[in-house]
Amino acid sequence: MSVYRQLATRLLGHDSLFVRRTFGGIHPPAFKQHSLRSRIMDTPIPAQLHIPLNTTQRESLSMLVAIGERVRKYQKLAEVSLGDDHGTSLPVHAPTSGVMRALALAPVADHESSEQLCLTLEADGRDEAIALRPEANAAIERLSGAEIQVRIRDAGILGMGGAGFPTAVKIESGNGFGVELLIINCAECEPYISADEALIRERAEHVVAGAELLRRACSARRLVIAIEDSKNDAIAALRQALESETVLETRCELIVIPAKYPAGSERQLIECLTGVEVPSAEYPTGSGILVQNCGTAHASYEAVVLGRPCISRITTLCGEALLTPKNFEVLLGSSIDFLFGLCGLKQADLSRSVLGGSLMGRELASTESVVCKTTNCLIAAGRGELPAAPAEQACIRCGFCADVCPARLLPQQLLAHCKTGDSIELIEHGLLDCIECGACDYICPSHIPLVSAFKDSKLSIDERQRDRQRSKYWQNRFQFRQYRIKKDKEQSLASRAEARKSSLEPIEQAASEAAADGAGGFSKEQASREIAAAVARVKARRGASSSDKDESK
């Protein structure tokens, strides 16, 4: 997509960042005011923490502590390999001091996986920390991009917005493309979630400093902080921080975008600010743009400046079933039960607990799930707050869904093709460009679960494409075999001719024939005799074993 690339460069070369109207979107009631009433609170240390390790496979884990060992706060517990394609690993640190008890699968409040391997840490309540080594300002200014990147990696920072992509990997993925623009995403457009807003209101300076560090890490030329216009306090705080901030060597811009869901979606945000549409199935880095969440920026600040690894995050606790909804700085591995308890959960009122916002969230099967690095919001929905959808009615093709779809898809047409299962039409209608934002479901007068249908269809398309890939592989193997057989035949013909001409050692001749003929090397009669004997042997053995089985039964 060199056209887009050029366009991006041209646009970014000039002072061309301004707010554009993006297509679609909805304006759901936000329900953020309740959790924003109080300041961010620290939680007490729970008796037991299940620290999620971001993987389900023990093989990808290299433990640095033993079960039963005493650990201190900030101590590195394990390195989690991220697979070959990332080529790096993610460290996990102890949120408090205590004794390691177990390593087991446990439910986790993560958007992608419901279960992860967790390390159980029995807290001793003393909260003994290993000494952190904060850097002096001068030292920080001397740090190179690569060094910042290493520190971010060592702190084990994941994308705090919810997608959970390792930040260091994301930064590195931009290196090959040359990132022009870094956008710090403070939009937080989804209802209920207010963690980022709370964070900015109280620690705007850290966010800005972290943003600048991220910019240096990916050597972007421009740095933009994007925030929705509904967050007045946060905007004021950011303005103030930007004015007072002295570390910045480049101008960091604050751009206020209109509040709309999903304005905070990566692609939509980029389009809104730059007018560049990130090409389908490509990452924004291909267009020279990198987007990081403001929580990530804050964590990066803590990691680089304070030397503090990522052991906690800001999580919104809200919902009508909570007496005092608020934002907490939660230690990773705290259970949701514990957190709800801190907010005064009215158990009788709780109808469902949801991770994330009300539009893209996931219902949690159990409240024993633990907080991980991507847990941005936990909703304890009261009775009638997030009700189950009424019975689905027929699609009347009103087109409301097409009007709100940020990807400009036609959900009503997609639905018809989902019903017939026509994967080719589905791909042509752009199902794979669906970002599953749920705007169509929100607006649909017939209460059709469109996103669920699309997710299912995506899965089956994915499976089909996997089959295709496998077929392609088999096809290649088959063709290679044909080629091999042909070549073998030629070779054996040639070698026979050779053998007839020259007087070779008989053993070598036999060997060459064996190599050429596969089954050759001894006479046919002998072979068949041996096979028959072997068959008889096996039959005898099998008869014996089956009678053994009979006896054992």
Added chain:
Amino acid sequence: MIRSATGAPFQHSGNNISSLMLSVAFALLPGIFVSTWFFGFGILINIAVALVFALVAEALVLLLRRKDIAPQLSDGSALLSALLFAIAVPPGSPWWLLAIGIVFAIVVAKHLYGGLGQNPFNPAMCGYAMLLLAYPLEMTGWHVPSEAILGPLAVDGLGVPSAEPAREILNPLSLGAFKQSLLLAFPFAASNPSELGEFIDGLALATPLIEFKMAGQSALLAARESGNSLFARDSETAWELVNIAYLLGGLYLLFKRIISWHIPVAIIATVLGLSALFYSPGGAAVYGTPYLHLFGSATMIGAFFIATDPVSAATTRSGKIYYGIIIGVAIYSIRVWGSYLDSIAFAVLFGNFCAPLLDHYCRPRIFGHPTRTTTNREPAEP
């Protein structure tokens, strides 16, 4: 498809089909009110009859198909179809005409395709067009309650009253007029046949477009200028007001974002443009003024209420514009050059026929794709 326990989203806007349908029905009220004011109770009787038959037909079909009756009856779609159909059919039509039309609409045009949301053609207009083809005589003139003053009325073959006024139009809101309308709708209720015969022969007042088509516009103007008592209640003014009432209803729908602007604007602009293009005061009278085309007949209700039926209309934005243009052109050409008097029904049906094609070819460009056509991401072929 059943919403799985964990399926997002959990929040909903609160839109639902019945409230949409009821809003559309609500927006029809001013038009219905003005029509009643000028043309009497015929339209209300039409609505009542059509509604009863529509609901009964729908319930029967659902019963036959062993589906839940209550949720589908209460979604308001049958109600809306019946309303639109009843407004289209001339007041004073006998009950069986309405029954045949609406049963055809509900059963054939809607439920044979599987019910709400799946019919490719607008049910109300299917029923209406079928009646227009099958009962042309009953479907042409609007009966207006009247009273004989000078003996029997001479009516020419086309239902246009001859020059001499033989009857006087009753106040449409009077009790006598109501009785007449009722008897016209339910002929079997008449106490003696002669009473009925008098009404059947009674005065038929055509819409201005029909009149200008039949007699030429100059005749219409002449009749009006001469102060002919036939036009005591000036039918053209009445039609203007009716259309303005429907326009108001349509604007309400636009304001409530129940319909999008694309279809009505495209239709109105096309009709306006074409009629302005062809009209010349000295030229052939058959073309009619743009004003007459917009406010003289059923253009407004067609543009705002009938063509925007979401089920049978095109659904993409550009598709909606083309859909409106096709309907507009069809409306104008059928009115001016065609042989049918009413053009909305046929034009909308023709638009419905084109809608799937438009939906297929007028897709918007998907986010992140350089061109409108999505490339299939299959592995490249050698």
Added chain:
Amino acid sequence: MLPLISFWPVQLALVAVFCYAITLFIRKIVLVALQQLRTQRSLVTRINNVLPQTQCGQCGHPGCLPYARAISSGEASNKCPPGGKETLFELARLLNEPIRELDPAHGTFKAFSVAVIREEECIGCTKCIQACPVDAILGGPKRMHTVIESECTGCDLCVEPCPVDCIDMVAPTAVPEHAILDSRSVSVQKSGART
């Protein structure tokens, strides 16, 4: 109302609009035709790409490519059990035929399974090695054979020749490496709206 436009310009305008519409229509036709021309040549390849490439021969042809050739010259497209419903559907779509049921004469749909040799019973006769269409069986004469699970197409062809019936078809234990997509197509977009 004033005469907006006199007679001749009106006609000209109408003719112009009409000609424009016709031009658009013809252009569309030409584009479609050109696209078709481009895809016409590779009919066999296209069919072959839809087939599952198990090379199992259940269709009565020695491999998928020969069957693709046969289909392109008119043979029925419902003879491929390992392809499952998707292959039936896609073939019907490609060939513009109504979707038919699988021809029962050629087998039934089965879940994907791979061959496993019970190694203690193997006598090392190499018959299965010769039968395997994708060289997924390792072993030499008089030596124990084994199936490379990730390469096996589940074609069943090795089961028949084995003189001691020591080959079983079992459900695969893991998704083979090469079948894992590079995770671009679907998952890239998925996380888009989060943050």
Added chain:
Amino acid sequence: MTNTLSIIIAAALVNNVLLIQFLGVSSLFYGTRRLGSAVEFALFNFLVLFFCSLANSILYRYLLVPLHLEFLRLLTFVAVSALFATWLLRQLERRLPLSARQQGLLIFLSGGNSAVLGTTLLSISASQSIVDSTAYSFGAALGYSLLIVGFAALRSRIQSADIPKPFQGSAIALVTAGLVAISLLGFAGLT
């Protein structure tokens, strides 16, 4: 010019070959549901209809009438149509194998289609000059093709509909054709 235009419109819409004249209706129902191949089919039929009826009317006007051989016209028309359609088929099979395979037996419909003969006969009876009959042929072929394409789109639209069992398949296609015919009847008198 106006005359030509009105002939085209009349032939395409008002006297549509398929649904008003009921010539070659079978191609509507056996026709494909996929829009892409419906367009191909329609294009093929457009060529057959237009060129056959054009060739036939030229033959008729400039050969049969001057030679007073009008009684041979049916024979000639059938022969010419069959020849042309077969030739076109051959070309299709040779140059566009995928289309030929996709259309399958369907394309034979177009060769032996009553619409071909009907259009020819109507075009020579309905028109005065060669220009008129060209316009008529063009209009008829256009109407035919448009209807095939539009109908294919309609059918693909109702493909996912929950149609009652007794009406699935051809029955609902017939009902749909009837409704389309009603909508086309509205254009009656358009000249």
